[in-house]
Amino acid sequence: MREIISIHIGQAGIQVGNACWELYCLEHGIQPDGIMPSDTTVGVAQDAFNTFFSETSAGKHVPRAIFVDLEPTVIDEVRTGAYRQLFHPEQLISGKEDAANNFARGHYTVGKEIVDLCLDRVRKLADNCTGLQGFLVFNAVGGGTGSGLGSLLLERLSVDYGKKSKLGFTIYPSPQVSTAVVEPYNSVLSTHSLLEHTDVAVLLDNEAIYDICRRSLDIERPTYTNLNRLISQIISSLTTSLRFDGAINVDVTEFQTNLVPYPRIHFMLSSYAPVISAEKAYHEQLSVPEITNAVFEPSSMMAKCDPRHGKYMACCLMYRGDVVPKDVNAAVATIKTKRTVQFVDWDMIAASADMLTSIFTNLSQAMVPKTSGLENAPFFDCGVVGRVEVASIFEVFTVKLLSQMLSRKWEKIIFLLIFMFSSASGAFIGINIGTQMSSSPSAAEIVSILKTQRIKHVRLFDADHQMLNALANTGIEVLIGVPNDQLLRIGESQSEAAVWINKNVAAFVPATNITYIAVGNEVLTTIPNAALVLIPAMQFLHSALLAANLNFQVKVSSPQSVDMIPKHFPPSTASFNSSWNSIMNQYLQFLKNTGSSFMLNAQPYYVYTKGQGIFPLEYALFQPLKPNNQIVDPNTNFHYTSMFDAMVDAAYYSMRSLNFSGIPVIVTESGWPSLGGANESDASIDNALTYNSNLIHHVLNGSGTPSQPTISVSTYILELFNEDLRPGPVSEKNWGIYVPNGTALYSLAFGRIAESNADSTGLVGVFCVANSSADSNALKKGLDWACGPGSANCTAIQPGQACYEADDLVALTSYAYNDYYHRTQATGGTCNFGNTAMITTTDPSKLLSLKMDITVF
Template structure:
């Protein structure tokens, strides 16, 4: 990437950054979905896979290792997480041969036709079935040995999903730690993840924390909605601002690992969603909130902006869940997390495509750019930039510190990058180029055409092809 320096005028840098926005948005971050089976009239495996294909869902988490589902997923390319249910954990964790048999029957028998990439061992074991806690790490180790024996350890990674209930006092995130009751087991678990290059699997459900908080946190904060400036939530130890509860949960997990001297283990969110229906006393469980949460979650994950504490680390996430599970125990809301009914009708519509790479420009916006006003106060630009990259869900990955287009001394160029992305994504649904009067629309960009030739020569062949394709499509 071109370095900033005195040889580059501000206007040229802004043009280069807008150009790079179009060609450098490459990420492995994804949003998948959970498929539960506590359903009295569960659709057939082939019907479920047809739904996944129709919705262009490329990642699915199975809570068990249903053989019909594994067969139906063959040759689809869909990446699959298979689960070792809690009721099988004791057997797997007490016998190396049982673990090997489990791998042979539920993983090795289906690879390579079925693209199994992760094994989730148990689910929230330490907080829901503490009597099985002592066998959790042995189960991980026995299954890993079986993968090694089958030469599958490179393709398939093993971990175990944990609830945020494992974290004592999760806010502020900077001081979060795991419950000391499980210190020994968590240390062994984290060492296993570190040794095998596996992610920390986290079930992050802001709905529960919002309900338990009884008004401590605003609903907007839980739903990724814009917060009133007077209600901004900051970590007093780091001065980092949190625009949503999801990010705070993820950062609390990273800091809890760091408190145990483990860094570099990525967090993968294996379940996050919002119930769409509840009992009379469950007011927050409604369709509007569920649609808002999951829509904003998908947009937030796919814009690759990371979290305030980990801006350069994206968090792949599995929505909870595909179908309502009427056989789940608990309150009414527990049975109604699905985005669909078992008869394949939708509760509400979600788009799982990567909105960061989908062309969202209307024809009217081609050749128009939303740029920061250079004379605007830097403090106002900074506030607008924070909103664009936070609640506005602009794709700000390349302007994060340490990334290719970050310019610590040029807030006008950085803000222009974010403003333009937000405007082109949202204009058809009502988005504007105002940002509290710190931005304006310009129909000409005199630097883009001459600079394109320079940038094309500096990029590799693949990026050149992408760039030329985009210019041809726009022209």
């Protein structure tokens, strides 16, 4: 038996699937509960319909299909509908939040969380097949789930079932029938996957099907039900010879063999005739030549395309009903003589003697059900064709839709496209927020700073309820920590883990966007006695999330110190400390099973200062290396331009040494201290600004590592505030960007430039002002430079102008510094001026006794 698995993705795919399986059941005489009264060979797997249905020993027929959507509404209609007993519950998969018409959410974030479950269900269906032919994939590429998750599933199917055929029935958006302004972008991004990961893609277009319903069926206001049932007729006709015994039965691979001249030219048009209402059927005489001619008419095409403007590369006509070969051959001969049906000269299929592959089957006992809105006819003809003119469909789907939207002054949609591509890279910059401070800002003040700096990802070292409440409804993604001193209690009791999850996670989601739990921090290297409870604690917390239905949203991992890797360089020979291999094997297996990331604390500052000159400072700070200082891995010949990349690659290679791969890395701590003690001269504001600025640029521009060049690594900078209570040398207390009173030590641009407000030239609510304690001569030099080479607009502070204050050098310099900073910040301008300037979030006009207004951006 040659089985076929159908995969229905997103709202459109599921609703079309509903109509298809209803029609299949009616054609095969299967009742809504899966029982087939006419089946005289119960349990026999050789029946033709078993290509689409699996039959239990009790005689129940279950579709070989899965339905998947990122939100439950549409699938719940299947679960509660008339055919609810037909489907196995495990084959109906739904998440908790939709993709919001965003390809990136469907492909990289929300969809990524559910794809493994989908593949597991597909695997179970495949295991139940004796000879799997391939897959039929149903989706619409205008929505976020159909495009994003559909693409992701196709990519994964290509990996797991590379040699199996994949036929896509794809609904494209159209200018006149559009439900979301981002449909063309989703379509463009999804088409790449269809090009690479399907063998045949049949294009469908709502607008064309609407027109057929209005014109041929006299339905004044067609509903999606009408459209879906008409689509189901097409799909039923194309799969007829797969589900019924007939004169010629085809394998699903023959669609590709007969219709696709070259692998990448596999986008097909479909047509159907006759589409006729009950009222007209009594007054029209139908013949095989007439319906054959009708198939080639533009009005019969299921996508908006005029076939007279192009040539056919291949064609497949599928007849069903009371049809004999003689009539088919006569109809084909007539088509050959028509000038309006032309084939390309170079195509072998078109140039062959038969020209059209004619497949026919006698199905006089399986007529089209009344539920479709079509009248029974003696025979039907369905055509699938490959055409050069198919390019015009993509022109309509993309160019015309884009032009239409831009003509309506929706230019800001371009911003959304930029957002989608930036989301696609996946990597982000976040910030750590410590707690070891003698005095700290309030939770509301911290969140205000996060918003001002456009920081969208934070890591909390514990589940601070005030912070979690303050972060509610901000959209900021939160990683919360389980402190090391709580590991023992949680690692020894599942009930304690459940209490922790209910108290610190379930009580705050979905208002607070908690996405990760970090279990402990550097447990193996700092408190090795707790190592035995680390893995149980992670497992118990994951089980508690599973019980609370939060396992898709919240992942569990544990940050590891880079010191777990005794020798970081060369990265290709790196491996974990062998004494921890047993624990690390369990840790990595947990990450693999749950789809979680390896959390790494990577601090080049420590490695550089301990190395005593082994590596140049530029290598630690992401700065260009001199030709005689190139860092090269001798085993791979990879050139390393930063110590950060070498550390991350060392983690990849260390995992590989334990036979684990494919586990993503998140750097949970990386930064540079801004102040050190007498023997810590490399801890300075300049170095901290340089390192963190370059780190942000490195991550956000999509730069991977030499061994993983296409995978950029999300990173949390250490840290937002200095922590004066941290033990250790002076540098340990000075990793922050701010001091606890809210004054910034230096300025960082956390977001991509594309995320900035187009009308703003700098960070909202952030000011660069002169340091009142700075030397007056240094301030004069800074003022002269800002108003001269710095090109700050200093007109208002010239003598005689409204903002001139002859005796207030600090005020005049602050005006110039602030203007320069905001004009150049987006392109790398800083607030330093020879250490005479400082960043503040407090409006200086409220602090300084000025008659002028400091420019507020």
